[in-house]
Amino acid sequence: MSQIHSLSDDQVAGELKKMTAFIKQEADEKANEIRIKAEEEFAIEKSKLVRQETSAIDSSYEKKFKQASMSQQITRSTVANKSRLRILSARQELLDRLFEDASNKLAEVSKDKGRYQGILKNLILEGAYALAEDKLQVKARKADYDIVKKAIDEAQSEYKSNVGKETSITIDERDPLPEGSSGGVIIAGTGGKIDINNTFEERLKLLESDALPSIRVTLFGENENRKFRD
Template identity: 65%
Template sequence: MVAFINQEAVEKAREIEIKADEESAIEKSKLVRQETASIDAQYERKFKQAELSQQIARSTVTNKTRLKILAARQQLLDDIFEKARVKLAEVSKDEENYTTILKNLILEGLYALGEDKIQVRPREKDTELLKKAIQQATQEYKEASGADVSITVDEDNFMPEDSHGGIFIVGTGGKITINNTLEERLKIIQADCLPVVRGSVFGENPNRKFYD
């Protein structure tokens, strides 16, 4: 009887031990899975953070490089127009060519104002050349429009001698004026033709989809 009870106790103890081992293995496996998932999640989070940091770093470097390129290009364009501005001083040295320029500036003013009387202000040293240009412009305007026009030189209000030339046009009554100095024309070119100049110097921008 004692042997039977001992045998039952041994078997019961074995069952309890086996069940405990099974539960321990299950719990251990569960903990391992949980820890593994936690480690994977931490790794994924750190990986994404590292990837985001790299993207931000690359973007920062790219933007800085792009800004440097844009600044260098703008400086080059500024230098181009500054050299053009310096060369304006040489335009009036070729009297024949400069007279033609003055004539065309006068004609532009006549067509823009549409008046039969205008006054022009040159540099004092350009007075004689301007008078020749006025004769040419008057004749050409009459041939084109059939209208006579009176153009006088304002010898009381000359343009500054340190200007690069051109003329200042005043309409009847002095209410309407046109700044047709060479400096002003260069400003207009710089403003209106900058995209063309930029394209000529640097080529067309492949990322630009629309053009004015």
């Protein structure tokens, strides 16, 4: 204590200055440490936040990308289905018109008497071969009775020549075909219990059913049909 009192004012001021410089240096070093640590923690936190945000952005982008891809697939599928349906509809309309035109032209066949008689003969023969009975009846339009009788005579003669036995074929005048029919005949056997419908309308229906695959190939091509079936 006596030693401190022995220091001069200048010495005391110098000591205080040293102590102040030391404390300031300590404070600066501590502040620097705190700053460095804060910067490190900031960098770590920043990196963490950046990773989190990046991950969130990636996740959001991936989700949106999947949604966009799914939406695109749905749109593509919808467009493809609509196109397919339009094409199929157009094809069906074409086929419907084709058979409608054929139906409208059926009545014209009977106008050529020579050709019509030959067709009737073959239709009657077809029924006779199928039924193979001794007595048969033929239903036809009243307007066709004269030409049907001639066709029957030819059919009976050809049947006997090919089969070796006779069959009696008559016209069933009690139940004629409607006058609105396009032509052709119905051949009945077993007392009318069994018949074969060889009218033009019925033959066209059979053609529409049985020949449709071949018609489709002819009109649209085999590969196209397979593609649309798949």
